[in-house]
Amino acid sequence: MKRANNEKLKRFLAEEAKAVGFDLMAVTTPDAIPQAGERLRQYLTDRHHGTMEWMEETAERRASPSTLWPEVRSIIMLAMNYGPQEDPLAVLKRRDRAAISVYAQNRDYHDIIKGKLKQIASRFAARAGGDVKVFVDTAPVMEKPLAAAAGIGWQGKHTNLVSREFGSWLFLGSIFTTAELPPDEPETDHCGSCRACLDICPTQAFPAPYRLDARRCISYLTIEHKGPIAPEFRKALGNRIYGCDDCLSVCPWNKFAEEAHEAKLRAREDLKAPRLEALLALDDAAFRALFSGSPVKRIGRDRFLRNALIAAGNSGDRTLLPQVEKLLGDPSPLVRGAAVWALGQLAEPQIFIKLRKRLAASEMDDTVLDEWRTAEQ
Template sequence: MAADPRDFIRKRAAELGFSVCRFADVRDPWLAGERLKSFVESDYHGEMAWMETTLERRSHPNGMWEGAETAIVLGMNYGPDHDPRPELDEAANGYISVYARGDDYHEVIKGRLKILAGQIGARLGEEVKVFVDTAPLMEKPLAERSGMGWQGKHTNLLSRELGSWFFIGTILTTAKIEADKAEVQYCGSCRACLDACPTKAFPAPFQLDARRCLSYLTIEYGGVWPREFRSMTGNRIYGCDDCLAACPWNKFAQTAQETRLQAREALVSPKLADLLLLDDAAFRALFTKSPVKRIGRNRFIRNVLHAAGNSNDADLIAPVEGLLDDPDAVVRATAVWALKQLSPQNFETAKKEKLPTESEASVRSEWEA
């Protein structure tokens, strides 16, 4: 009797630091493609135009790779060593999403996946391809199909063993490997994640309007924010964990074992006063190897300015005023808003000097609001 290839793959996956390894049949039909189409047709994807342009390929794994037969879905835990929610009350400090406090998970996981995929290909004599959230592959539905977890009412994947805090990586292969049993949904009547959302980004359970999501706004959205969301962001400067952290299944969550995914001290509740002074070089140095680096200094400073405006901290008035002359128009516009929140008097004084010479429409509108 031939050995079950799953035994070898699971053993090697564990040795490489993965918390879980499951298998799914790629070719089975599913409803995920229709749900994605509805999401895009409702414009819930906002400025993420790539979701529309890759819709057909993204709708089913075989739309991207016709020859794929099996998905090997792997999870790596990144759980925090404490409940991060009290950090949201530290108005003078910024809140960075737990997943972004260590090294970029794309790099950490992709390296391990490549090692594992190479060993699988050599062992089975089949083609393999690796994916970590960077290609038109719907990994959460595949993970649900593999039995790793289920998509909760907040649309993120949940696990009875890992709670909310884990990354997903996928290996597609032409090898036909026996699939694991799909997971069922265990949310029941719970609404904790939906009620925790500060911007009410969920039109209904299992639906997300990304345009209202603070993770989307702080990371994917590039312009001056709609005014309604600026006070809602509190001190969140990169991402938002509220819906994840609220989930009762986190009682089973584990602290990250992979050293590179553990939080760096400098990225846990960093001082807003320090962040407002970052130029491009200092930004890159602080966030080296971090996923935060990919949004760039200007978008990050915009986010920090929202937090400063919400802080009621008079010590931040001077660094905010310093950004009224920033080369980036989005930063200048957001600095105007932040100054008005912190000190209406300083705002009126600065307006007399800045407004007459300001040519950018987005900045002028903030002075005139």
């Protein structure tokens, strides 16, 4: 009787998930990823997390769902397709434009997913009794291993979750519950001998299949990294100013949205391929207005301009020089330093030398002075 009732609860969950817009729902147990803790410890030991100190601080809770919440008995994993309608790599050839990762071209998915999870969790709790907790990826939950254990997909060689139905384009969320639900079977790894995601990486961020060194990853460099981007990676960034979709885009399991299932979030037209010229002109108020409700807003205007200036330097477009020169006097050292590099890529040597004589003499920030000293001319 109890088993039949639990199966009924699970069907109820699947119906509720579909009703609010999730594409996949599956269940696993809190002890389903025993290897995750050791893999996380090795990742941290190798320093592959870069400056993301929060990963070290939450490692114990992240390694085991039961440590995060001892009362949990079942974990409900949910996934929402956000696949693009068009090839996101096409914008990389348009050097006067900026490439923003597909997931960030609309509203912040954390807000969208969490609201939907709360709807499902409250209805489930009302029917099943017991307690529930909802998590999106800002919490110390290893969502990808749990989703793989639940059978939603498998972690590909690029370390992201891959689904046979939706490829690499899935937002994940979880509901922890004290209710005991029948778990689903894990998904099998279907990568085979394919290494397309590894070979396309512009910065060689994968030291081996299924391992990512975030310190070399463009998503990390443009979003998480707070200081100047190391010169060795700047050319490889191209016009990617927020995240990178290369390894996701080439996965052979992908289907563009119009060929398969409709993605739940449509890209804003003004964020698909914005002009670098317009982005370089953003002050703080304009940046906040443009990216209101977008995850891009979280990195702040200075980091965003750092990225846009590197894209400008890679563009070969000398019509951007007036804006680059203006940003040499920006209040932020991070912006000024990136502007020096962009100037070195775009300006004629005599112009660069003239500006260096005038501006470097009064520069007080060591990182910006280093840019003036080492700029290519």
